[in-house]
Amino acid sequence: MFKRALGHIIRCKDASRLVSRREDAPLSEWQQLVLRLHLSVCAACSRFEKQVEFLRSAMQRYRQ
């Protein structure tokens, strides 16, 4: 219950932006923390995270 509340310090909308930004710039410690908490309780954002990582490997393949 407590974990769920912590996970929702940020919304999916914010988490998705942090997931994308992390591909391009290091996040602050606070951003890393709230994102990790959110991802630990949110299946949808965890999927988004995997998909963004996949996009990067897909673009590498695209280049070859």
Place this chain on the structure above:
Amino acid sequence: MASTDISGDLEPQRGYLLRVARLQLSDEALAEDVVQETLLAALSGSGFSGKSSLRTWLTGILKHKIVDAIRKKQREPTVASAFGDIDSEMDIEDFDAMFNERGGWDPKPAEWGNPEDALNQRQFLDIMDLCLEKLPPNTARVFMMREVMELETDEICKELTINANNLWVILYRARMALRQCLEQNWFARNGPAT
């Protein structure tokens, strides 16, 4: 295979190089020019070691030609606004449509299974092309600079004279749109096999 004759292998790569150049430069004539220069440089140079794929090597040459072309373009006052309409592509609020009023996904990203399997399929790469072409032109350009040319974010900001925040918004837009496009056109149709 240090001094392999690669002239015959170059021509089939022209289409790919042109696609990349077009996305980057949004100027057909200029794109043709940089691709021509790239192929000429490849023919006269002896840098191809065979360690990387021919395409990776050519992309490396193309990257420099494109960066040169962008720099040159920026020095010409008449086309200084070539990147001017980026503002219209930068409205992050567009993507609020993908979230409900409480900031949750609507609809939620689907399960893609093992997307890596798709990478070995020619048709998947065609869908990637289609999705990249559907991006707004400047968004595609920035995304390709980052993911295909592998430029660092500060290099891109400098080339395009935009700030880091603008850049993150553009890349976020690109990823959101590509994710959605791939899901609709591939993963919803082909997998996961459940």
